[in-house]
Amino acid sequence: MRLRDLGKSPTIARCWEFQVWYVYWLEQHGESMAEERRVSIHGQWSSRWIFILAATGSAVGLGNIWKFPYITGENGGGAFVLVYLACIAVIGIPIMMAEVMIGRRGRQSPINTMRTLAKEEGRHPLWQYLGWSGVLAGFLILSYYSVIAGWALAYVFRAASGIFHGASADDVGGIFTELVSSPERLLAWHTLFMVMTMIVVSRGVRGGLEQAVRYLMPLLFILLVVLVGYAMSTGAFLEGVKFLFAPDFSKINAAGILIAMGHAFFTLSLGMGAIMVYGSYIPENVSIAQTSVIIALADTAVALMAGMVIFPIVFANGLQPGSGPGLIFQTLPLAFGQMPAGSFFGVLFFVLLVFAAWSSAISLIEPAVAWLVENHGFTRVAASVWCGLATWLMGLGTIFSFNIWSEIKLFGLTFFDLLDFLTANIMLPAGGLFIAIFAAWIMSKKSSQDELAMTVPITYSLWRFLVRFVTPVAVIVVFLNAVGVIGSD
Numbered sequence: 001m002r003l004r005d006l007g008k009s010p011t012i013a014r015c016w017e018f019q020v021w022y023v024y025w026l027e028q029h030g031e032s033m034a035e036e037r038r039v040s041i042h043g044q045w046s047s048r049w050i051f052i053l054a055a056t057g058s059a060v061g062l063g064n065i066w067k068f069p070y071i072t073g074e075n076g077g078g079a080f081v082l083v084y085l086a087c088i089a090v091i092g093i094p095i096m097m098a099e100v101m102i103g104r105r106g107r108q109s110p111i112n113t114m115r116t117l118a119k120e121e122g123r124h125p126l127w128q129y130l131g132w133s134g135v136l137a138g139f140l141i142l143s144y145y146s147v148i149a150g151w152a153l154a155y156v157f158r159a160a161s162g163i164f165h166g167a168s169a170d171d172v173g174g175i176f177t178e179l180v181s182s183p184e185r186l187l188a189w190h191t192l193f194m195v196m197t198m199i200v201v202s203r204g205v206r207g208g209l210e211q212a213v214r215y216l217m218p219l220l221f222i223l224l225v226v227l228v229g230y231a232m233s234t235g236a237f238l239e240g241v242k243f244l245f246a247p248d249f250s251k252i253n254a255a256g257i258l259i260a261m262g263h264a265f266f267t268l269s270l271g272m273g274a275i276m277v278y279g280s281y282i283p284e285n286v287s288i289a290q291t292s293v294i295i296a297l298a299d300t301a302v303a304l305m306a307g308m309v310i311f312p313i314v315f316a317n318g319l320q321p322g323s324g325p326g327l328i329f330q331t332l333p334l335a336f337g338q339m340p341a342g343s344f345f346g347v348l349f350f351v352l353l354v355f356a357a358w359s360s361a362i363s364l365i366e367p368a369v370a371w372l373v374e375n376h377g378f379t380r381v382a383a384s385v386w387c388g389l390a391t392w393l394m395g396l397g398t399i400f401s402f403n404i405w406s407e408i409k410l411f412g413l414t415f416f417d418l419l420d421f422l423t424a425n426i427m428l429p430a431g432g433l434f435i436a437i438f439a440a441w442i443m444s445k446k447s448s449q450d451e452l453a454m455t456v457p458i459t460y461s462l463w464r465f466l467v468r469f470v471t472p473v474a475v476i477v478v479f480l481n482a483v484g485v486i487g488s489d
């Protein structure tokens, strides 16, 4: 065959055809390979609102209603609240945006997301350990979170029994002491809560709770408004509000500032990958900045309302604001015992509190479950059962620290206090610090700009300035300050 006839040969023509087809296929497939990671293997939220609800469900929980009032009470009120609010604004919101952005870009469990993104940016694979430390923090937090959620479960039944009706502050205090001094009871409630959590987690991101959260979160909000109304009738409303909002800086020290900052991370579910893993399930077209601000505002509003309910009750009944983790369980029952239809409101309140804790608990364990599914071929059910068992076991330490181990202390702290301090005040802020460094120093400007896709350039610049300089410096200064105080004590 002559060379110029080659083109006419059917074999060559077929080769040519194949080549055209192959280039076409590569284009399509290559694109879809790049696109592959645009959806997580675990599924996706059905809309922007569902993401907002789920992330708000993660953020709003025991941290707002149980923890915020008691640590505010222990740290003198107004000045503490002001530091906490400042931390939400300059540290919390920018880091939340960074976490959602990293999650959406990686589309996997935080461990694999960090590994993939570090590789993509040409950085060290060691960054995946940021995902690992988050998994550990989530496990440790859930181990005690579940015990406290168990208290709320127990209180649903106590409220229903009418036991709070007309009860005095002493009676209510006695009921609380009776509960926490019984390891068997705490164990039963802790077990029930862990089982509830694992059932939802095993059904996946979009199963079950998505629907529940949709209605129950707004209901919790409304109930808090009703309770603020009750607090206004106690005669000590102004005193309570003053305690919460009038800053007296002589009442706060470096350790208090560390606790306020740690709580900003805890309450917004930041620094451990919960928001990152939820971010990996969001659709492409969601505005990260806008949603982060909405979530932070909703979360803060719930905490402040809880404070406006609790402190008037504290002062009206001559109780101590600094009485510790039992604060809401020793104050709210007084309100339910005195207000009209108190049993109804009491049951409703504790049921909603359980739901709020439930939707937070699932996000604490999701990073670990997602990782087991991705890397070890576990089914979601198996992954949930194993994670749940380990967490349940760890929870025993917290249970005992309220009774048989209450005298065993390290640095003057019980097992529960130590776990709480280590996770909320050290692990979460440190995790947040590294997330900020990763988002603003390790990822290229182009990557973060693409992913955040902000329409107003100045907001992107502001965000980048905050995560690049303000957030890391603030976290480090607060850490060093606290160490200085602890060292000089």
Ligand code: PHE
Binding pocket: 058, 059, 060, 061, 062, 063, 064, 141, 265, 266, 267, 268, 269, 270, 272, 274, 360, 361, 363, 364
């Ligand atoms: N933000 C939750 C709360 O306030 C607790 C939480 C912390 C959830 C960290 C997930 C991750 O109750």
